[in-house]
Amino acid sequence: MKTRIAPSPTGNLHLGTVRTALYNVLFAKKHQGEFFFRLEDTDRQRSEEQFTQEILEGFKWLNISWDTPEGHVAERTHAPETLVGLGEDGIVRQSLREAVHSSYIERLINEGKAYRCFATVEELEAMREAQKARKEIEKYDNRSRAISKDDAEKLIGEGKPYVVRLNLGEDHIITWLDLIRGEVSINTKDLGGDPVIQKSTGQVLYNFAVVIDDYEMQISHILRGEDHISNTAKQIAIYEALGFPIPEFGHLPLIFTKDKQKLSKRKHGDIASVNTYKTQGYLAKALVNYLLGTSYNSAKYGEIFTIAEAAEDFQIASVSKSPAIYDIQKLNWYNRDYISKLNYQEILTYVSRFSRFDLENNSLFNPSQIQLIIESIKESLDKFEQIDEHINYFFEDFKLDDSELVKIIDEGKEVILEFISLIGSGSLDFTDQNSIKNGINSIGEKLNMKGKKLFFPIRVAISAKTSGPELGFIAVLLGKEKIIERLNSALLKTSHRH
RNA sequence: GCCCCCAUCGUCUAGAGGCCUAGGACAUUCGGUUUUCAUCCGAACAACAGGGAUUCGAAUUCCCUUGGGGGUACCA
Numbered sequence: 313m314k315t316r317i318a319p320s321p322t323g324n325l326h327l328g329t330v331r332t333a334l335y336n337v338l339f340a341k342k343h344q345g346e347f348f349f350r351l352e353d354t355d356r357q358r359s360e361e362q363f364t365q366e367i368l369e370g371f372k373w374l375n376i377s378w379d380t381p382e383g384h385v386a387e388r389t390h391a392p393e394t395l396v397g398l399g400e401d402g403i404v405r406q407s408l409r410e411a412v413h414s415s416y417i418e419r420l421i422n423e424g425k426a427y428r429c430f431a432t433v434e435e436l437e438a439m440r441e442a443q444k445a446r447k448e449i450e451k452y453d454n455r456s457r458a459i460s461k462d463d464a465e466k467l468i469g470e471g472k473p474y475v476v477r478l479n480l481g482e483d484h485i486i487t488w489l490d491l492i493r494g495e496v497s498i499n500t501k502d503l504g505g506d507p508v509i510q511k512s513t514g515q516v517l518y519n520f521a522v523v524i525d526d527y528e529m530q531i532s533h534i535l536r537g538e539d540h541i542s543n544t545a546k547q548i549a550i551y552e553a554l555g556f557p558i559p560e561f562g563h564l565p566l567i568f569t570k571d572k573q574k575l576s577k578r579k580h581g582d583i584a585s586v587n588t589y590k591t592q593g594y595l596a597k598a599l600v601n602y603l604l605g606t607s608y609n610s611a612k613y614g615e616i617f618t619i620a621e622a623a624e625d626f627q628i629a630s631v632s633k634s635p636a637i638y639d640i641q642k643l644n645w646y647n648r649d650y651i652s653k654l655n656y657q658e659i660l661t662y663v664s665r666f667s668r669f670d671l672e673n674n675s676l677f678n679p680s681q682i683q684l685i686i687e688s689i690k691e692s693l694d695k696f697e698q699i700d701e702h703i704n705y706f707f708e709d710f711k712l713d714d715s716e717l718v719k720i721i722d723e724g725k726e727v728i729l730e731f732i733s734l735i736g737s738g739s740l741d742f743t744d745q746n747s748i749k750n751g752i753n754s755i756g757e758k759l760n761m762k763g764k765k766l767f768f769p770i771r772v773a774i775s776a777k778t779s780g781p782e783l784g785f786i787a788v789l790l791g792k793e794k795i796i797e798r799l800n801s802a803l804l805k806t807s808h809r810h
Numbered sequence: 811g812c813c814c815c816c817a818u819c820g821u822c823u824a825g826a827g828g829c830c831u832a833g834g835a836c837a838u839u840c841g842g843u844u845u846u847c848a849u850c851c852g853a854a855c856a857a858c859a860g861g862g863a864u865u866c867g868a869a870u871u872c873c874c875u876u877g878g879g880g881g882u883a884c885c886a
Binding site for chain 2: 444752
């Protein structure tokens, strides 16, 4: 059992690519097979080295690794001993395999299974126009099938450009037993005429290169998105023409956005790019779990599982057939769950990377205080990017500008006034959070206030937040001076009464 | 247009003819805890797209309709 992922470096690492990779890894793992990586970098116009690097970094971040393929040495039609295009990194680069691809094209032409088509783009356009006018289905009419060898050679001699097309032969039905969908069949007459397999530039087309490469890499099971279903029919026709054994295919459902659009780099930008999750402080394991959890669920582990755990009872046939809608809330839930399972050292590492404050070498707080602070807020972190909005008031002063917050201060100024005078009386111990808490309680009794009315004004005054750790906890860490200072400056925001 | 794929709570899903009064998770709402917020705990809300057929019995099988999606290149 050999599976693979074959991304093309024409953009950032896409969530869909990762999901497909994950299922291939999972499937291979389940059957103690191998998983390979091929870079489909033949589109020189759109491929960029920068994207290649991003994709590789993304895979590294996600902790997805691959095996090194050996290839079909015995059946090789060309010289080298090892798989052409295989790098030391175990990656097969399609762009290095052009000669290999061409050799197979030649073979197909010689065997009469493919032919040269000299029709120009203009001719083909005219043909389609005419078909349209006649209300026929627009497709290539296989006009060049009949060109004789002599005529073809003559035209080549004249330097006329040509493409190579695969001869699909008589209309017939191509059927395969899809690993996920069951039997799928497509009539060759619906394929739009004999497909081009080599461009006039000499470069082979995607569908052809894929077949050659998958064959030589000995891929046995191809799991890919369902947007490839009609490619599969064409590819099977190529496998048949070449006499290659046909691998198993499985077509995964796509990921959609809420408006049921295919998640695309162009239209949905950031959310489609893995890099976004990395830079916002998602845990790779959470993203992996989320992605696997759409379309598959583990009978044994329920919602939360690693790839290794999922592999224990993975059944390819029970992967969902219908598309999954991207749900950031569920991803966030996974991420919170994974964060909560991290130990403090791990959290500190992440949090330090995302905070603008120097947490590991801090002048205001010692390491154990930092630990208290971080552990007090870690439960409310969707992603590490949010760290500073939860801890900033510990490290720096703030301006109370938000009208909601000012309103809370204004309505609760008596509480604040009372708290200031209580602190002034010297009866509160700022080394003991219970002392502070009891103090606040006594204010509640005195003013006959409780709940929100009592706590919110103080909380907002000292943290500019409506949520966070215990007030006593915050007060002890910030200290008496800072608390008084913040209470007083909060009062400046109130409408003056005295 | 043509071809192909898909169809269970708002979302991800469980469900392989009777275990389904359709289960779980996320989200939402309401309680409890926290004299506040968050956390945590408990509960509620909420779905088999529609119509036929097969069957003693259908979310599960078949057909049609509808809806959604994908493909239809000398892109990958």
